[in-house]
Amino acid sequence: MDNIKLESSKLIVAGVVDRNTVPELKKEVQHLMRRGEVQSLDLSGIESLDSAGVAFLECLRQDLEEENPQLTVVAAPLPMLKIMQTFADRADEVEKPAKVSIFESIGEKVEGAWLQLKDAVFLSSEICWWAVVGVFDRKGQKKGSFTSAGVQLGYDALPVIALLSFIIGFILSLQAAAQLKIYGGNVFLPDLLAITMVREMGPLITAIIVAGRSGSAIASEIATMQVSEEIDALRMMALNPIRYVVVPKFHAITVVMPLLVIFSIIVAELGGIFIGLQMLDLSVTTFITRSINIITLKDIVISMSKSIVFAWLIVIIGAHYGFRVKGGAEGVGKATTASVVASIFAVVITDALFSLFYLG
Amino acid sequence: MAMQEVKPIITIRNLKAQYGEKAVLHDINADIYEGQVTVILGASGCGKTTLLKNMLRLHEPVEGSVKFWDTEILELDEIEFNNMLKKVGMLFQNGALLNSISVMDNIAIPLEQHTKLSRRIIEKMIRVKLNLVGLSHAIHLLPSELSGGMKKRAGLARAMIMDPLILFCDEPSAGLDPLTSASLDELILDLKSQLNMTIVMVTHELASIHRVADRVLFLDAGRLLFQGTLDEARVARIPEIDTFFEVGKFE
Structure with missing residues (x-):
């Protein structure tokens, strides 16, 4: 390269020295040195x-x-010197923050989880309180x-629930048949399907679908409001953000969820009837009467x-993750994901507890 | 005349833009000259930022032509346009830093993606640029740890990292204290004089306009009312401009 030469222990750099030529110049220098x-x-x-x-x-x-403290430098031409002055590195190096040790990070995680749980409990008590108040006022x-x-x-949510419930009812019946x-x-297929759907699968499937599509929507809506200071704005207008944003959703979902579960059970029964007719020579009336007779009030x-x-x-859970969001766009995404994972987890655990309590 | 010696670096002809059905820019014809600071002026909502975005294809104009160095940018394909963008820097209103990575990594993005420079040189360049905007202590911080003014300055450091020939600034001094704002103006003048950078800036800070503007484009309700030097603007006897400067004085 003619841009850089070593002539009798004098290193000459010339021509264009910019971001396109620097990588090659650097290689050449290492070679020459x-x-x-x-x-x-x-x-x-x-x-340049x-x-x-x-x-x-x-x-x-x-x-x-x-390498050589006595190095002499022949200065660059005046216009180049000006540029060098503008871009001179006058800043002190700033130390990177030290890395935390593994014990420290474990401790922080445990403490964080504890605080999070505490937050969640406080938040749910607050939501429940305002939800009760909100019914009257x-x-x-x-x-x-x-x-x-x-x-x-x-x-x-009806179309998704209809499709999935029908398929679940269909598969359950197919396997059982x-x-x-x-x-x-x-003749026991209707009994089996009715009990499974009413006691377990109906509420569970519906809850998982609702957690996926509505829990995430709640978390991301609140998280976005938090990030863009809308929550702070509500507070400053003397409004309680929980009352304003969360409580209507809480009321709505309380009314809507049982209806969705009933809908899901009915559609799954349709899937079962389809199999009953096709594979087990059951009539529609037998299927329906047997299903209704086996279900008790307790179920x-x-x-x-x-x-x-x-x-x-x-x-x-959606509101909890929404309110505790940190950072910008990425934080909103994380909060949404975490809320879906946590709510499905919580739903499954609670389902297990229910089954233990009401066994038999 | 001095004006005729410098050639226009950006020419805008019959530019029209609309959001949905609503027209926001009507028939804009303007020139931006090399090595000058051109300030786009006007009241809030008159289309200043929209003009900037349409010049840079962040929003596609409905019709018209925008030429950078005699190249029609509205007809470039993506690769050609990206090459053009490497010669251009943009400072967004709130800095527009990526929130999940540190200031240093934010500024390093263009260098890492478009050059083969080593990490050591990249870090040095970042330190220099941050020092220029007076933010060298914040190099390892996350954007969420910065104040509004600091974000803007970090955004400016990122806009300058590729040594652009044209720098676009969307309200660089809004929300900054007078001292920082003045030093930012100083910096813009330095960039202009030492690197012959062309600067296009949207602002309504009168102090800033007086300090830096070589030429002003005055927009009103999506129309270009005036283009020329600040002195010409004062004697042009356009009522909207006169009120703009009159009212601004008392602020």
Whole structure:
């Protein structure tokens, strides 16, 4: 390369020194420096510089001076010197923050989890309080938000729930039918499907779908409001953000969730009837009467109470992650993901607890 | 005349822009000259930022032509346009830093993506640019740990990291204290005089306009009312401009 030469221990850098030529110049320098000591650095032939070039020259000079403290430098032409002045590195290096030890980080995580749990408990008590108050006193709630939340959380979820419930009912019946046929127990399919759907699958499937589509929506809505200071703005307008944003959703989901569960059970029954007709020679009337007869009041109470508890969990967890968001766009994404994971987890655990309590 | 010696670096012809059905810019014809600070002026909502965005294809104009160095940018394909963008820097109103990575990594993005420079040189360049905007102590901080003014300055450091030939600034001094704002203006003048950078800036800070502007473009309700030097603007006897400067004086 003719931009850089080593002539009798004089290193000459000339021509264009910018971000495009610097990587090659650097390689060449390393090559030349191995050939012998450099006594002086000649910059007088430089024609063009940018900030990458200036940084390169400063690094080069530092390196050369380290090897040879008596280095002499032939200065660059005046206009180049001005650029070098503009882009001179006058700042002190700032130390990177020290890394935390593993014990420290474990301790911090445990403490964080504890604080988070505490936050969640406080938040849920606050939500429940305002939800009860909100039933009698509509003040401080967004106008018309109960209806719109109901439509959004309930009506809009119908197609997904219909499709999935039908498929679940269909699969459950298909698997059961194959076994029942062997023992000639064809007639028990309606009983089996009805009990599974009412006591377990109906509330669970619905809750998982609602957590996925509405829990995430609640978390991201509140997180975005938090990040863009809308929550602070509500506070400054003397409004309680929980009352204004969360309570209408809480009311709506409490009403809508049991309805969704009933809908899910009915659609799953349709899937079962389809299999019953096709594979087990059952009539529609037998299927329906057997299904209705096997279900007791207790089953319905369990089913409905489950669905309401799941609904509350989803709203509370969504709101919790929404309110504690940190940072910008990325924080919102993290909060949304965490809320979905946590609410599905909570729903499944609570379902297990319900099954233990009401066994038999 | 001095004006004729410098050639326009950006020419805008018959530029029209709309958001949906609503027209926001009507028939803009303007020139921006090399090595000058051109200030786009006007009341809030008159289309200043929209003009800036349409010049840079952040929002596609409905019709018209925008030429950078005699190249019609509205007809460039993505690769050609990206190459053009490497010669251009933009400072956004709130800095527009990526929130999840540190100030240093934010500023390093263009260098890491578009050059083969070593980490040592990149870090040095970042230190220099941060020092220029007076923010060298914040190099390892996250954007969420910065104040509004600091974010803006970090954004300016990122806009300058590729040594752009044209620097666009969207309200650089809004929300800054007078001292920082003045030093930012100083910096812009330095960039202009030492690096012959062309600067296009949207602002309504009168103090700032008086300090830096070589030329002003005055927008009103999506129309270009005036372009020329500040002195010409004062004697042009356009009522909107006169009120703008009159009212601004008392602020």
